[in-house]
Amino acid sequence: MYTFDSRVRYSEVGEDARITVNAIIDYMQDCTNFQSEDLGVGLEYHKKKQLMWVLNSWQIVIEKYPAMGEEITVGTQAYGFEKMFGYRNFLITDSSGECVAKANSIWVLMDLKKNRPMIVTPEIGDVYGVHDPLEMDYAPRKIKLPESGEKKDGFLVKEYHLDTNHHVNNRQYVQMATEYLPHMESEIKELRAEYRKQAVLGDKIIPVVYTVNSKEIVVALDGEDQKPFAVVQFFLR
Secondary structure (H helix, E strand, C coil): CEEEEEECCHHHECCCCEECHHHHHHHHHHHHHHHHHHCCCCHHHHHHHCEEEEEEEEEEEECCCCECCCEEEEEEEEEEEECCEEEEEEEEEECCCCEEEEEEEEEEEEECCCCEECCCCHHHHHHHCCCCCCCCCCCCCCCCCCCCCEECCCEECCHHHECCCCCECHHHHHHHHHCCCCCCHHHEEEEEEEECCCCCCCCEEEEEEEEEECCEEEEEEECCCCCEEEEEEEEEC
């Protein structure tokens, strides 16, 4: 497993002085990018080859929320490739080696010349290697929406929502969805996110909140066509 060490910064904690969900996701995204850069297949490589890995879904299980100043280790590993899909785990541990959070993620390889998914060739996949998947209860890739939800006021995609691919960053969708939780972020014990289409600068996002029960909330981040850009499912403690 590829890893790097860090320390929870003040800029990464919430009102309770503990790491936020957003920071956990940022660490995971940073880790996979660091690995790619170190292997020589980072941003410039993909730009030159006109390729892009697009995140299709997250499943993140959070065991604890480290406090400001605590030391953590962030790790990632690929555990398989199939057709256009890449499968990747993440693991964050504390200084004693106990699990902070672990995740499963599914990625789609895009051919930017043709603007469509492409098969993951050995040339592309072999550089990461294939490891045994982490032990966890793996959820399906797709999230089924409940029957009825409450539509909220829409808002426009701003420049600060975008990443180097010029569309809304994966973590930004989760941050948008957490705005509609009745509890502090530290109450989240698991989240799933399914990304269905890319939102870009100027798009209007209309949240629809589905309260399944006091412990499960689903937020669909719809476009003006009423089709979701992303769906985020939260399980609370």
